[in-house]
Every structure is written in C-alpha cells, then in structure tokens.
Amino acid sequence: MKTTQILIAGFGGQGILFAGKFLAYKGLLEDLQVSWLPSYGPEMRGGTANCNVILSDDPVGSPIVTKPDVLIVMNLPSLQKYVDTVVPGGQIYVDSTLINEKVARTDVETYYIPATQMANDAGVPTLANMVMMGCVLKNNPNLTFDGTAETMAKLVPPKKANLVELNMKALEAGRDYEG
Amino acid sequence: MAIVFQKPHALTDAVLHYCPGCPHGIIHRLVAEAIDGLGIEGEAIGVAPVGCAVMAYDYFNCDMIEAAHGRAPATATGIKRCRPDNIVFTYQGDGDLASIGMAETVHAAARNENITVIFVNNAIYGMTGGQMAPTSLPGQVTQTSPYGRDVKHCGWPIKVCELLATLEGPEYIARVAVNNVKNVKAAGKAIRKAFQNQIDKKGFSLIEVISACPTNWGMTPQKALEWVESDMIPYYPLGVYKDRSAAKEEEAK
Amino acid sequence: MAERVLMKGNEAIAEAAIRAGCRHYFGYPITPQTEVAAYMAKKMPKIGGVFLQAESEIASINMVYGAAAAGMRVMTSSSSPGISLKSEGLSYIAGSDVPAFVVNVQRGGPGLGGIQPSQSDYFQATKGGGHGDYHMIVLAPASVQEMASLTIKGFNLADKYLMTSMILADGTIGQMMEPITFEDAEIETYDKPWALTGTKMQRPHNIVNSLYLKPDELEQKNFQRYEKYAVVEENEPMWEEYRMEDAELCVVAFGIASRVAKNAVAAARAEGIKVGLIRPITLWPFPKKALRAAADQVKAFVSVELNMGQMIDDVRLAIECKRPVSLCNRAGGMIPSPDQVLESIRKAQKGEN
Known part of the structure; x- marks a missing residue:
C-alpha cells in the first residue's frame, strides 16, 4: 500500500489513542509496517490528545506525522490546529456533533460525521471514536473494513470480550453512515 | 590451656585506623562476636558507610561493600533482595545515617527490609574533622558550631530510635551504649538479637550505639566516656523502642 | 519465526530485560519512562523476580549497586532529571567495576525542563556524567525493535566489561508502538568470582569498593580501567x-x-x-x-x-x-x-x- 500518515486528535477521554491503536493493530495483522505515537503528558482526561499512526509497505522513517494524509478530528481546537497540515488531496474526517465549523479548504476531501450523536443513539456513548474509524475505513482508498472483527478481538483483552461487540456496533454504524 | 579470650574470627588481622580511645573498636568487636556466636560469617555481607568506619570493609572477614554516603540501607536492600538467604548488615555513623541518608534509613525501616543496621551515634562528624552532626547536642561546640549548637539557628538533634519507632514497619529498634562494662555487655546482646531477628526473617532491626569521639570532642578518652554518661545518655535514653515480636507475645498473654 | 507484536518502546525494554535474565528492577516514577516500571511491577512477581519502587532515584541506583555487587543482572530506568540524581551511584558503580544496566528515556532540560523528547543528555551520558574519570557504554536505539535488541546487548556488554550499559533513548522512542519480534535472546554468561555471595568460609572475603586513599593505587586503578575502555573502543562501536x-x-x-x-x-x-x-x-x-x-x-x-x-x-x-x-x-x-x-x-x- 501507499504509505498512509494518519493524525487523530481531540480531547483526552475521547479514545483518541485507542482509535489509533486500533488502526495500528489492524496494520499489524495485515503485515504492514506500522508506527503509533501518542501525545503524552499530564492531561489524562479533558486536555488535548493526539495520536500519529503510519501504515506502509516500507519501513517507517520518522514516526512523527507532520503532513497527514488523513486527519480525524473530534474537537474544534484540533481542527483549527491541524487543518492546514493535511496534504493536498488528503482527507479530513470531522465529528460534526462537536464541531460546527466547516473546512474551508477545497483541495481535500472532507467528511462530516455526527459521530458523538450516533454513538449516543446506538447506546455506545463512549465509542464515538470507533464510529469515526468505521467511516474512515470505508472511505479511505488505502484502508479497508475487512479484518475489523479480527483486529478488535486482538485488541480487546479476553476479560473484556463483551467490548468487542460494542466496538463492532460503533464501527459498523460509522461504516454505514450516508452523509 | 583453655583459651578464654581471643579476637573474634569475623575480624581480620588488619590494624584498625581508629583514634586512641575511640569506641569503634569495641563496636566492631561486638558485631564480630555476634557473627561468630551465630555462626553466620560465611553468609554475612557487610555494607560500610562513608565516615570514620569507611574502611570497615578491611576489618570484617565476611564479604563487604563500600556504599556511597548515606546509601548503605539502599545498597543493603539491593543485596538482600538478590540474596535473601545471606545475612546483610550496615555499619553507619550519625552523619551518614541520620543526615544525608535519612530517606534511605526511614524507607528501609518502613519496608521492614530484613537487614541489620548498626548505627553509631557519637554526636559529631569524625572523619571530616569534627563538624556538627544531626545528633550533636544543643549547645555542643563543634567546628561548624563554634559557639555551640544554637537550636534556633540550626534546629534540634534527631532522635533516630524515637523517630523510627513511630513507623509500623520495623521489627526491632533499640539504643545501647558502650561507655562502661555493663553497657557494653547489654550492647552485645542487643546486636546479637538484631542479627538473630534477620536469621528468623523478622525484618528490620536497628541498634543505635551511643559512642564517643575523644579526638573531636577535645576530651581524654576517660572524660569522653564520662560525658556520654552525663550528657549523651540523658538526651538519648537507652532502651528498647520497638520490639514487634515481644509486643505480640505480650498481647498473646 | 517469533510472532510480530505491537509494543511500546518502554515496554520492549522491560520485556527484553527479562529475556536477558534480569530479575531485579529498582526504580522511581518519572515521565516518560514509567511504562518500564509498570511492566516490571506486573511481570516480576510472576517469574520470581523483584520489582521494588525505591524512595528516590538515588536510593534506586544504590540498590542497583548492591544487587550488581551481589552478582545479579539488575537494572533501573529513569528520565533526564532522574539520571542526574543517579549520577552519584553511576560513578560508584564505575569505580567499583560492577556491571549495571540503566535506561534514560530523555526529556527536555535543564532543570525540571519538560516531558517532551530530547537528546540533551548526550554529554552527560557519553562523557561520564558523575564525578571521576569513567565511561559508560551508551546505546542509542532508533526503533522499538532496537529498544529490545540493544537491551539484551547492553546486559551482555555490561557483564563482559564490568561497566554500566546505558540505553539513551528519548520520549518518542519510549512512547511509540511498532511491531517487534522477540527472537531467543543470546545471553552471554560470565563468571563473577568477585561477587558478594558470602565467603561460605571457603575463600578470602570479597570487597566491592571504589575507595583508594593512596593516590598511586588509585592512579593504577584508573589506568587499568582505561586499558579496558580502549578495548571497548576498539571492539564495540556500532553504527x-x-x-x-x-x-x-x-x-x-x-x-x-x-x-x-x-x-x-x-x-x-x-x-x-x-x-x-x-x-x-x-x-x-x-x-x-x-x-x-x-x-x-x-x-x-x-x-x-x-x-x-x-x-x-x-x-x-x-x-x-x-x-x-x-x-x-x-x-x-x-x-x-x-x-x-x-x-x-x-x-x-x-x-x-
């Protein structure tokens, strides 16, 4: 596959790092080269969080995503901060429940998903992140929804197996969303 | 002819470097006698401090390590956690244990680390030439308290046994002295108990030994021992400050 | 072929250390290396090892000193400000010629600095760090895989040369996840006749020590140590x-x-x-x-x-x-x-x- 650089950003507590981990594990199972780099710091909950994921056939050079091919944002500050870093022709996924602003750029593909609302409606209010991921997997030409269940099974510890089903519900909701 | 008195095997033949009249020799001997008496020399690992006893590694016949200043309880912890069946002891002075090494001392005690600590309190930094120690008495003249220790300026002496006895952790905390025959005998008993506790896996035992420093106190050895009786012991009362096993037995009765 | 797993760099160090035979870890919490301690805290009790959170970085390095002197593979990990505190112990370990393994997942400095990745402890690591003439073997991983392989290498080199091996990583390599495979670790074993084991009344006592009050003796110790360093410089550079x-x-x-x-x-x-x-x-x-x-x-x-x-x-x-x-x-x-x-x-x- 073409090297795909992904930046996921939002508030701490939204599952930003977990969403990135999901993509990284998916890459791992697909035998890709993978890197996952979290922002880290004292803001465990409520502060800003972001996560860099790179998927590639070739060894990953810098794990730091400075020019994302895919930007996934779940709060307004993150959209404002990163919107101009996306490469021309790249994609931006916006949680439109939490972000009212539209992307002004015309050289990128933009998807607006009311992920937080959808997660609430589906009874999985903490899984808006995975609603976003479902949409990304469906719409990004370098990614695929195939293998999602296997990835979740790998990612979720056996003790919390019930979470696989809930995550799949959120992922499928994102996949099936027609904007 | 029966031999009734000889050098303990746990002491080497090295000539001690301590000043004339210094009780370190007595305390070394008491430690060595305890090691001999319990038959643990082959298992013993000693941790020497920074201070007058810095070269204790040459004097004890068991395996020895030289620790950084104040860190002996941490170094002993590292050894004991690797070799729980060995008998690990530290031999430290008041500057080492109660000043720079206070954190290591308190935490080893709080963990009830199964080690034996011999704490020699002579109320002064001897090795560096007689500076004020954390245990120097109020009013005591030293090189760095030339007008006498002014507690308003530099605070009060630290009573280590009293302090450590407030902790849940340690097994046995006692203060002894070596200024007369009776006290030396009692000190020997306490030190032996501190090693026995380790053998019995009871945990942290600390024996504070009130000692003297004729050289840096500026006294004759005889006068120094008198000062221990008249000034040191009233400030640092002798006795057992904590004995968990004894307390438990008492409770059981 | 071993399984490819995703792991954080810090966790890879911990897992590799265990595979290298390390059963004793002494540490103190500091960002961004805390995953090393957390991993050890979880694993060590299950494999008969020791994880101990010390009261300070100073205490932890001196526990390492004691454990190393006892002849065990032992490690600690920290980040920049913590390494400054450990410098005292690193100097004693060097002066006593015992093997230790230390990890520095660097953050910005000086002082309390920040918690984001940095390489500003290069001088401290490569020129000695603590007082006195000495060196540590300093290994600089650039991937999660190397966090593991250089950890195993580091333990081997430490035992081979009776020195401290230090992993000089940074917050990025420590925090990132990459796929990694754990091949069987090649553990080199060296006799440690100098170790503190107790004499068992069968040999003269061993003394682990860095004090030499006679300057000519101390000079000779330094000369000998630098002869060893020359061998390391000849044989061990990696690039x-x-x-x-x-x-x-x-x-x-x-x-x-x-x-x-x-x-x-x-x-x-x-x-x-x-x-x-x-x-x-x-x-x-x-x-x-x-x-x-x-x-x-x-x-x-x-x-x-x-x-x-x-x-x-x-x-x-x-x-x-x-x-x-x-x-x-x-x-x-x-x-x-x-x-x-x-x-x-x-x-x-x-x-x-």
Whole structure:
C-alpha cells in the first residue's frame, strides 16, 4: 500500500489513542509496517490528545506525522490546529456533533460525521471514536473494513470480550453512515 | 590451656585506623562476636558507610561493600533482595545515617527490609574533622558550631530510635551504649538479637550505639566516656523502642 | 519465526530485560519512562523476580549497586532529571567495576525542563556524567525493535566489561508502538568470582569498593580501567550506514533524529542530492572510524540533534575537523521536521553552513 500518515486528535477521554491503536493493530495483522505515537503528558482526561499512526509497505522513517494524509478530528481546537497540515488531496474526517465549523479548504476531501450523536443513539456513548474509524475505513482508498472483527478481538483483552461487540456496533454504524 | 579470650574470627588481622580511645573498636568487636556466636560469617555481607568506619570493609572477614554516603540501607536492600538467604548488615555513623541518608534509613525501616543496621551515634562528624552532626547536642561546640549548637539557628538533634519507632514497619529498634562494662555487655546482646531477628526473617532491626569521639570532642578518652554518661545518655535514653515480636507475645498473654 | 507484536518502546525494554535474565528492577516514577516500571511491577512477581519502587532515584541506583555487587543482572530506568540524581551511584558503580544496566528515556532540560523528547543528555551520558574519570557504554536505539535488541546487548556488554550499559533513548522512542519480534535472546554468561555471595568460609572475603586513599593505587586503578575502555573502543562501536555508497554529503544522527533524517535523505535524493546517513548506535564508544572514513568521501557533514549541539563535537573530533560540520537542531522537547533537515542538507550541498 501507499504509505498512509494518519493524525487523530481531540480531547483526552475521547479514545483518541485507542482509535489509533486500533488502526495500528489492524496494520499489524495485515503485515504492514506500522508506527503509533501518542501525545503524552499530564492531561489524562479533558486536555488535548493526539495520536500519529503510519501504515506502509516500507519501513517507517520518522514516526512523527507532520503532513497527514488523513486527519480525524473530534474537537474544534484540533481542527483549527491541524487543518492546514493535511496534504493536498488528503482527507479530513470531522465529528460534526462537536464541531460546527466547516473546512474551508477545497483541495481535500472532507467528511462530516455526527459521530458523538450516533454513538449516543446506538447506546455506545463512549465509542464515538470507533464510529469515526468505521467511516474512515470505508472511505479511505488505502484502508479497508475487512479484518475489523479480527483486529478488535486482538485488541480487546479476553476479560473484556463483551467490548468487542460494542466496538463492532460503533464501527459498523460509522461504516454505514450516508452523509 | 583453655583459651578464654581471643579476637573474634569475623575480624581480620588488619590494624584498625581508629583514634586512641575511640569506641569503634569495641563496636566492631561486638558485631564480630555476634557473627561468630551465630555462626553466620560465611553468609554475612557487610555494607560500610562513608565516615570514620569507611574502611570497615578491611576489618570484617565476611564479604563487604563500600556504599556511597548515606546509601548503605539502599545498597543493603539491593543485596538482600538478590540474596535473601545471606545475612546483610550496615555499619553507619550519625552523619551518614541520620543526615544525608535519612530517606534511605526511614524507607528501609518502613519496608521492614530484613537487614541489620548498626548505627553509631557519637554526636559529631569524625572523619571530616569534627563538624556538627544531626545528633550533636544543643549547645555542643563543634567546628561548624563554634559557639555551640544554637537550636534556633540550626534546629534540634534527631532522635533516630524515637523517630523510627513511630513507623509500623520495623521489627526491632533499640539504643545501647558502650561507655562502661555493663553497657557494653547489654550492647552485645542487643546486636546479637538484631542479627538473630534477620536469621528468623523478622525484618528490620536497628541498634543505635551511643559512642564517643575523644579526638573531636577535645576530651581524654576517660572524660569522653564520662560525658556520654552525663550528657549523651540523658538526651538519648537507652532502651528498647520497638520490639514487634515481644509486643505480640505480650498481647498473646 | 517469533510472532510480530505491537509494543511500546518502554515496554520492549522491560520485556527484553527479562529475556536477558534480569530479575531485579529498582526504580522511581518519572515521565516518560514509567511504562518500564509498570511492566516490571506486573511481570516480576510472576517469574520470581523483584520489582521494588525505591524512595528516590538515588536510593534506586544504590540498590542497583548492591544487587550488581551481589552478582545479579539488575537494572533501573529513569528520565533526564532522574539520571542526574543517579549520577552519584553511576560513578560508584564505575569505580567499583560492577556491571549495571540503566535506561534514560530523555526529556527536555535543564532543570525540571519538560516531558517532551530530547537528546540533551548526550554529554552527560557519553562523557561520564558523575564525578571521576569513567565511561559508560551508551546505546542509542532508533526503533522499538532496537529498544529490545540493544537491551539484551547492553546486559551482555555490561557483564563482559564490568561497566554500566546505558540505553539513551528519548520520549518518542519510549512512547511509540511498532511491531517487534522477540527472537531467543543470546545471553552471554560470565563468571563473577568477585561477587558478594558470602565467603561460605571457603575463600578470602570479597570487597566491592571504589575507595583508594593512596593516590598511586588509585592512579593504577584508573589506568587499568582505561586499558579496558580502549578495548571497548576498539571492539564495540556500532553504527548504521544508509545510502552512503555514493554520498557526497553525510548526515549524522542517532535515535529519533535519525528517523527524521532518513526521511530527509530520501527527499534530498529525490532532488538529486547525493547524501547519506551515518547513524551511531553506540554513542560511547563513538564510531570514530566510520566517520573518519566518511570524511575522505564526503565534502560536508550535517549533525542532526534534539539539543543545542552536543554530538557535533564528537563528529568534529572523529573527522579531525577535515570537513565542515553544520548543526540542524531543535531543543527543549521539539523535534526537527524532515523539511528542516532537508533544508540543512541543501545548504551543505551549496557549501553554506
């Protein structure tokens, strides 16, 4: 596959790092080269969080995503901060429940998903992140929804197996969303 | 002819470097006698401090390590956690244990680390030439308290046994002295108990030994021992400050 | 073939250390290395090992000193401010010639600094750090896989030379996840007749000590130690060369900086600039010969660092100042972008500094 650089950003507590981990594990199972780099710091909950994921056939050079091919944002500050870093022709996924602003750029593909609302409606209010991921997997030409269940099974510890089903519900909701 | 008195095997033949009249020799001997008496020399690992006893590694016949200043309880912890069946002891002075090494001392005690600590309190930094120690008495003249220790300026002496006895952790905390025959005998008993506790896996035992420093106190050895009786012991009362096993037995009765 | 797993760099160090036979870990919490301690706390009790959270960095390094003297494979990990506190113990360990393994997942400094990635402890690590004449073997991983492989290597080298091996990583390599495979660790074992085991009344007592009051004796100890260091410098330098075969410019970078630099080298090559990269894997011993050889091939060097320019001194010394060396850097927890490195390469190509 073409090297795909992904930046996921939002508030701490939204599952930003977990969403990135999901993509990284998916890459791992697909035998890709993978890197996952979290922002880290004292803001465990409520502060800003972001996560860099790179998927590639070739060894990953810098794990730091400075020019994302895919930007996934779940709060307004993150959209404002990163919107101009996306490469021309790249994609931006916006949680439109939490972000009212539209992307002004015309050289990128933009998807607006009311992920937080959808997660609430589906009874999985903490899984808006995975609603976003479902949409990304469906719409990004370098990614695929195939293998999602296997990835979740790998990612979720056996003790919390019930979470696989809930995550799949959120992922499928994102996949099936027609904007 | 029966031999009734000889050098303990746990002491080497090295000539001690301590000043004339210094009780370190007595305390070394008491430690060595305890090691001999319990038959643990082959298992013993000693941790020497920074201070007058810095070269204790040459004097004890068991395996020895030289620790950084104040860190002996941490170094002993590292050894004991690797070799729980060995008998690990530290031999430290008041500057080492109660000043720079206070954190290591308190935490080893709080963990009830199964080690034996011999704490020699002579109320002064001897090795560096007689500076004020954390245990120097109020009013005591030293090189760095030339007008006498002014507690308003530099605070009060630290009573280590009293302090450590407030902790849940340690097994046995006692203060002894070596200024007369009776006290030396009692000190020997306490030190032996501190090693026995380790053998019995009871945990942290600390024996504070009130000692003297004729050289840096500026006294004759005889006068120094008198000062221990008249000034040191009233400030640092002798006795057992904590004995968990004894307390438990008492409770059981 | 072992399974490929995703793991954080810090966790890879911990797992590799266990595989290297380390059963004793003494540490104190500090960001961004805490995963090492957390991993050890979870694993050690289950395999008969010891994890102990010490009261301070100072205590933990002195516990390491004791455990090393007892003859065990032992480690501690910390980040920059914590390493400063450990420097006392590192000096004692060097002066007593016992083997230890220490991890520094660097953050920005000086002082309390920040918690973002940095390489500003290069001087501290490679020039000794604590007081006295001594060196540590300093290993600089650039990937999660290397966090593991250099950990195993580090334990072996420490035992081989009776020195401290230090992993000098940074917050990025520590926090990132990459796929990693654990092959069977090659554990080298060395006799430790000097270790504190108790005499069992069968041998003279062992003494582990760094005190020599007679200056001529202490001088001899230093001489002997430096003879050993000369052997290490001869035998143990490790480095990677990337696209150096026809290079006219050489970028020098280690750790995370080398990852960024590789992107820049690729971009510069796309512009037709013949540039390569030398990545020191051991920072001490520094791969002097590789750089000296490169000086006969290239016209200029660019040192890429996450500090104010520290390794650049060693580059200049290694090439005996035969070629210009320019610095491309960020500091304080910032990381140079591939574009910034590319710009430095372009300048070097034009002969600018």
